Amino acid sequence: MIRPFRVEIPQHRLDDLIGRLAATRFTRPLPGDGLGVPTARLRKLVEYWRDGYDWRAWESRINAHPQFITEIDGLEIHFLHVRSARPDAVPLILTHGWPMSVAEYLPLIGRLSGQFHLVIPSIPGFGFSGAPDEPGWNHHRIARTWAELMRRLGYDRYGVHGNDVGSLISVELGRVDPEHVAGVHVTQIFSLPSGDPAESAPLNREDVARLRALEGFVAHKGAYLRLQATQPQTLAHALADSPAGQLAWNLQLFGETVGDDYVLTNATIYWLTDSAGSAALSGYHGNQPPAEPSSFPLGLARFAGDFFPSIRALAERDHRRIVHWSDFDSGGHHPSHEAPDLLAGDIRAFFTSSMT
Numbered sequence: 001m002i003r004p005f006r007v008e009i010p011q012h013r014l015d016d017l018i019g020r021l022a023a024t025r026f027t028r029p030l031p032g033d034g035l036g037v038p039t040a041r042l043r044k045l046v047e048y049w050r051d052g053y054d055w056r057a058w059e060s061r062i063n064a065h066p067q068f069i070t071e072i073d074g075l076e077i078h079f080l081h082v083r084s085a086r087p088d089a090v091p092l093i094l095t096h097g098w099p100m101s102v103a104e105y106l107p108l109i110g111r112l113s114g115q116f117h118l119v120i121p122s123i124p125g126f127g128f129s130g131a132p133d134e135p136g137w138n139h140h141r142i143a144r145t146w147a148e149l150m151r152r153l154g155y156d157r158y159g160v161h162g163n164d165v166g167s168l169i170s171v172e173l174g175r176v177d178p179e180h181v182a183g184v185h186v187t188q189i190f191s192l193p194s195g196d197p198a199e200s201a202p203l204n205r206e207d208v209a210r211l212r213a214l215e216g217f218v219a220h221k222g223a224y225l226r227l228q229a230t231q232p233q234t235l236a237h238a239l240a241d242s243p244a245g246q247l248a249w250n251l252q253l254f255g256e257t258v259g260d261d262y263v264l265t266n267a268t269i270y271w272l273t274d275s276a277g278s279a280a281l282s283g284y285h286g287n288q289p290p291a292e293p294s295s296f297p298l299g300l301a302r303f304a305g306d307f308f309p310s311i312r313a314l315a316e317r318d319h320r321r322i323v324h325w326s327d328f329d330s331g332g333h334h335p336s337h338e339a340p341d342l343l344a345g346d347i348r349a350f351f352t353s354s355m356t
Contacts, residue, residue, distance in 0.1 A: 002152065005067040005078060007059050007128065009272055014055060017243055017271060021050040024244040034220055037248045045251070046244050049264050058265045062102070065109060069128075070152060072145045075137075078102075078128035079121035079149065082113050090182075090351055091155035092116040093146055093173075097164020098283045099250035100334075101127040101269045103262065104163065108336050111344035116159070116351075121149060123165065125278030127269045132278065138286040139165075143172035150180065159351045160184040164333065165283045171319075174296035183297035183354035185324070185347055187335055188306065191314035202313040210309030217307045224252060228280035236277025243271045257305065258337045293317070299324030299350035301343060305332030324350045 024046055029039045065080045080102055083089070092112065096104040105120050112118060122129035124137050124145070146169070150158050159182050162170030167186035174184040193199050193211070203211070218225070227235055239246045247267040254263045270276060298319050302310050304327075315322060326346050331339030 002068050002070040005069045005128070006063050007067070009055070009059065013272060017268070018050055020243050021046055024242075026244075037251045041256075042244065042248050042251065045247060045260060045264065048260060049243075049247065049267075053261065053264045053268075055265075055268055058103070058261070058268075061106060067128075070149065072148050072152075073141070075124055075132060075145070076130035077121055077124065077145065077149060079119055080105075080109075081153065082109055082118040082120075084113050084115065084117050086114065089115060089117045091119065091150065091153070091158035092347075092351070093119040093121070093150060093158060093160055095121065095123065095146070095160075095162040095166030095169045096126070097162070097166045098126075098279055099253055099266055099270065100164065101266050103265045103269065104334070104336055107340040108344050108347075111340060112347065115348055117155070119150065119153065119155075119158075121146065123169070123279070123282055125282035126275055127273050131275070132282060136286060137282045138288075139169050139172045140176065140287075142169050142282065143176045146173050147177035147180070150177075156180060157182050159354070161186065161347055163187045163336065168287070171294065171298070174298070175290065175294055178296055181296055183299065183323075183351060185299040185301070185350045187301050187303065187343070188308045189298070189300055189310040189315040189319065189322075190308070191311060191318045193314065199314065199317070203311065207309070207311045207313065210311060214307070214309050221252065221307075224249070225284065229284040232277045232280035232285065235280060236274075239270075239276035240274055243267070246271050246276060249276065254334070257332050258334050262337055290318070294319045295321055297321050297323045297354045299326075299346075299354065301326045301328065301335065301346040303331030303333075303335050303339060303342075304329045305338070306335075307333055323354060 026039055026043055065082050067080050069076050069078050094105050102120050102122050125131045157180055160170045160173050167188045168190060170184050170186055174181045239249055250267050298321060300310055328342050335343040
């Protein structure tokens with residue numbers, strides 16, 4: 001059964017959020033640079049969240065699009081379903097990342113709905129989808145759930161797009177449903193060196209520099225990956241009690257490359273749905289590398305400011321049919337908000353070629 005859904009947060013819960021924000025105890029700034037989200041930046045955002053940010057406006061923006069809930073594999077799955085007016089429109093499922101939500105793709109709906117029937121689900125444990133109450137909701141299981149969702153919507157052949165964790169799930173969806181997936185378009189291909197020295201031979205100077213930059217990111221800013229993959233429950237206790245803490249945790253992967261309202265919308269969704277722990281569990285826990293290279297058509301849009309450097313020589317080790325590779329000199333890890341026209345254009349270009 002698929003039933004309609006609207007986001008309707010009771011006012012008393014918003015009042016509680018405002019009260020908690022007003023009572024925030026800000027920690028003292030630590031000496032030195034590069035130690036995490038600065039106190040001054042967090043204080044400024046918390047004050048705006050409390051006094052200026054308009055959740056109802058964003059709630060209305062989400063509710064402007066048809067939304068639904070359906071139960072798959074014992075879990076309620078929330079999704080936006082925006083049908084194109086074109087009879088020959090291509091079904092396209094778009095999967096958000098962490099610490100994002102379905103709000104990640106709001107800027108793309110108008111840009112893509114002329115050519116595609118859009119399905120934009122909340123990952124299990126994120127936002128308005130149900131939170132798993134048993135282990136095992138890894139990328140493979142989520143991909144199987146997406147395949148069932150598209151089958152249930154009546155789509156026999158469809159395209160796939162994802163960013164961040166959504167890229168990982170999208171690639172897995174291509175693996176688990178090859179009879180129906182026409183192609184997968186992502187913004188990162190997570191292919192890393194295996195430790196074999198022979199893999200370094202085909203890497204050019206730019207690729208080596210990209211890998212060094214990634215190593216620097218993991219060394220200095222990657223603590224969240226380790227904690228979410230190993231101790232998500234410990235993290236959840238802290239973030240479920242402090243909206244400012246939830247905001248700071250999310251903010252480390254947003255920086256200042258996107259607007260404050262978008263950052264706060266995602267933090268508000270995580271706070272209102274108590275998603276800190278369940279999002280960490282679904283996004284980072286229990287995933288195993290595939291044994292064989294993929295064989296579905298794969299396309300990449302690589303944006304200059306993304307901290308994860310997709311390396312073609314390594315990607316070709318893991319994927320046999322990379323048929324599209326675009327490099328852009330702008331944008332970053334959040335291209336649907338930093339460079340939506342470029343991203344939408346690349347999605348259109350990929351599926352125009354892969355589905356003909």
